Amino acid sequence: MQKTSTPTTTKAWLCLLAVGFLVLLAACGSAPSTTGTGTTPTAAPTATPTPTIAPTATPTANPTPTPTPTTASSSGNSVSIMNFSFNPNSLTVKVGTKVTWTNHDSVTHTVTANQGAFNSPVLPGSSFSFTFTKAGTYAYHCMIHPYMMATIVVQ
């Protein structure tokens, strides 16, 4: 009768095996897994800098600063109808000038000469032109809103 192993030693061996197994598992889990194909640099970088696309500097600066004279008396050839008034209120032009009224309001106005030289409705967003062939002072108004009055001076 010889006891080769007591229950305690068996337990100890089992513990050791378990610990070893755990260590193996941990090692496997934290292994850097060098299963990859290593260093394949995947082609030379061949950076194509080719800056051949010219910037095509297109300045196209529109040097028209739109003089828009907001003074009461002005020279030019356009009158804007806005906020129920003619702007500029008095416009001086030379004989032969074509003056254009543009209605920026949302209602219809008229450009009606007091002496009858011209008379036209100007629909919202549209314009009316008249060429002055005689010198003189042309007072005009809007027939729909008689308080809208202005003057064209033709020299």
Ligand SMILES: [Cu+2]
């Ligand atoms: Cu009007």
